[in-house]
Amino acid sequence: MNYKYKEQFRQNLVEWFQREKRDLPWRRTSDPYKIWVSEVMLQQTRVDTVIPYYNRFLEKYPTLESLAYAPQEELLKMWEGLGYYSRARNLQAGVKEVVEKYNSVVPDNRHDISKLKGVGPYTAGAVLSIAYKKPEHAVDGNVMRVLSRVLHIEEDIALPKTKKVFEEVVEMLIDHEHPGDFNQGLMDLGAMICTPTSPKCLLCPVRDYCIAFHEGDMDKLPIKTKKTKTxxxxxxxxxxxxxxxxxxxxxxxxxxxxxxxxxxxxxxxxxxxxxxxxxxxxxxxxxxxxxxxxxxxxxxxxxxxxxxxxxxxxxxxxxxxxxxxxxxxxxxxxxxxxxxxxxxxxxxxxx
DNA sequence: CAATCGTGGCT
DNA sequence: TAGCCAAGATT
Missing domain, CATH: 3.90.79.10 (Nucleoside Triphosphate Pyrophosphohydrolase)
Structure with missing residues (x-):
């Protein structure tokens, strides 16, 4: 993939993020454990919902060790109402593994961190880029929406194999000086500007480099098929x-x-x-x-x-x-x- | 790969 | 109202 506005896109995005980023609890720490907790809670869950849970959780479990050996009943009670409860069990298992096998140091490379329970491709990249400043991709729904519009990618984002396309795109675009800001910039852009419906293109810091904006295609992207019946x-x-x-x-x-x-x-x-x-x-x-x-x-x-x-x-x-x-x-x-x-x-x- | 796994907010 | 959607991982 050859995207001729790569440099400008990267710079505008990172500068926009550093200027406009929301003041969120997990952005006031560089502790890999705390960032890990936030990323797990944020999976398929809104920021406003997570904030009070995050604060209470880290007050109760401020360290890897305090979470690793917490009673399961107490842990689930802390997670009560957040949903996707296996996240809590997997997080604790992963934390326990870090304490016992990695001497309480969260791994700083994708190979090792990806082996931890509950840490998939996205969470691995998020923790590595934000906490360790590693140039790793962290592709979530926001990232796919934003980049599908900017680069006019018409592949179905409901298909698992499509995510690989976006991971490669991020690898190409990512800012090696500020990988965490770049990844979070894509996500904040998706959350605040490049929204699913009625995106605020007039406020977008990268609209000059957005193909969908030029084509007037924003509302047709991303393409997403799958729908589940209950x-x-x-x-x-x-x-x-x-x-x-x-x-x-x-x-x-x-x-x-x-x-x-x-x-x-x-x-x-x-x-x-x-x-x-x-x-x-x-x-x-x-x-x-x-x-x-x-x-x-x-x-x-x-x-x-x-x-x-x-x-x-x-x-x-x-x-x-x-x-x-x-x-x-x-x-x-x-x-x-x-x-x-x-x-x-x-x-x-x-x- | 497709299905499973929560909840609350928005349109 | 009913569907869609959100910083995904697991099986």
């Missing part, structure tokens, strides 16, 4: 209280959706199936009385599926063995357990 799943949720006014809760499996998060017992509603029987069999608890059959009904939309929840408040008594991943907990104990947003909605209606 399936619906209906659940009957039993908010079950025993004679001590403790609530029955269970911990989800350690793999898959909402891994290791706690929830109220729920039974998938299928045709010709008695949910109440299922509940009794599975949780070894008999429903003595239905206190409120319409405690709460709501819909929760995940990225690839939708839960339709119908919650009942019931009084139960134990009649046989309870599953090993379940137990009865007081309201105060519930508050310490990590729970997903839909489950918190249920907790919030309990008085």
């Amino acid at each position: 399936k619906k799943v209906q659940y009957k949720v039993y908010v079950a209280i025993n004679s001590d006014d403790h609530y029955l809760l269970e911990k989800r499996p350690s793999e898959g959706l909402l891994a290791d998060m706690w929830q109220f017992p729920m039974i998938e509603i299928k045709d010709d199936m008695n949910s109440e029987e299922q509940f009794t069999t599975h949780y070894g608890s008999r429903i003595k009385k239905v206190l409120n059959n319409t405690l709460l009904s709501f819909k929760h939309i995940f990225s690839h599926l939708t839960w339709e929840m119908e919650c009942s408040l019931v009084k139960v008594e134990l009649i046989s063995e309870i599953p090993s991943n379940a137990g009865f907990y007081s309201k105060d104990e519930i508050k310490k357990l990590p729970m997903s947003v839909p489950m918190q909605k249920i907790v919030n209606v309990l008085n």
